[in-house]
Amino acid sequence: MLRRSKRIAEIEKRKNQPEDLIKKPKLSEELIQREIEELNANIVNLENNTRRTDDRCATEKTENDVLRLRIHVSEMSTRRAKHQTSEVKITLKKTTKEAGSLKKQIGEMLGELENFKDFDEAITKAKKETSSNRQKWMEEIEKIQEKQEEKNGGPIEWKMCEICAFEYSEEEKKVPRVLNCGHTICTECAGNFIMNTFNHHNTIRCPFDRQLTQLRSGGVYGLPRNCALVNL
Numbered sequence: 001m002l003r004r005s006k007r008i009a010e011i012e013k014r015k016n017q018p019e020d021l022i023k024k025p026k027l028s029e030e031l032i033q034r035e036i037e038e039l040n041a042n043i044v045n046l047e048n049n050t051r052r053t054d055d056r057c058a059t060e061k062t063e064n065d066v067l068r069l070r071i072h073v074s075e076m077s078t079r080r081a082k083h084q085t086s087e088v089k090i091t092l093k094k095t096t097k098e099a100g101s102l103k104k105q106i107g108e109m110l111g112e113l114e115n116f117k118d119f120d121e122a123i124t125k126a127k128k129e130t131s132s133n134r135q136k137w138m139e140e141i142e143k144i145q146e147k148q149e150e151k152n153g154g155p156i157e158w159k160m161c162e163i164c165a166f167e168y169s170e171e172e173k174k175v176p177r178v179l180n181c182g183h184t185i186c187t188e189c190a191g192n193f194i195m196n197t198f199n200h201h202n203t204i205r206c207p208f209d210r211q212l213t214q215l216r217s218g219g220v221y222g223l224p225r226n227c228a229l230v231n232l
């Protein structure tokens with residue numbers, strides 16, 4: 001009974017087998033179809049991912065380019081700053097040198113100023129001495145004049161240049177010359193009193209009253225002669 005039923009079952013199984021065999025490929029096709037769909041979906045996903053990655057790469061590349069450009073600009077700035085610093089250093093060195101030379105010049109000028117002060121003092125002293133000498137001299141001349149007047153029994157015309165004490169004559173250097181102020185001195189002495197300074201050109205300052213006489217053509221030889229003194 002059991003054997004029989006077993007056999008029947010086997011037969012039944014065999015009967016069902018072709019159906020299974022037909023069913024099997026059907027299932028497989030669906031599976032394959034599903035797998036293909038899944039694969040397709042995966043491919044689409046992968047493609048999307050790839051595109052996204054490409055986009056990201058492109059963005060990063062752009063960012064990198066920008067960064068590289070910034071680095072380049074920064075390097076350029078650094079180089080320029082270095083150059084400027086070295087230029088400033090050179091200028092500073094030059095300025096320091098110039099300042100040193102200027103300091104030296106100022107020192108020299110101060111020294112000269114000190115000398116000038118001494119010179120000025122010397123001039124003032126010389127001027128004082130000159131005026132005191134002139135005073136003494138005039139006094140001496142007056143004494144001589146008085147003596148001569150006593151000798152001659154009355155005042156005489158003064159025929160001597162009161163500056164050099166030489167007698168006036170027709171000799172070129174000893175001709176008496178009248179200045180604008182009315183004072184008379186010899187031609188040679190007149191020549192010694194010519195001033196050629198910034199303010200006065202070809203001008204005689206009278207040794208008696210310091211009045212000015214402007215010389216014309218001929219210089220001291222162009223001054224009027226004091227004929228009265230020569231013809232006596």
Ligand SMILES: [Zn+2]
Binds near residue numbers: 161163187
């Ligand atoms: Zn004279």
Ligand SMILES: [Zn+2]
Binds near residue numbers: 182206208210
């Ligand atoms: Zn005078």
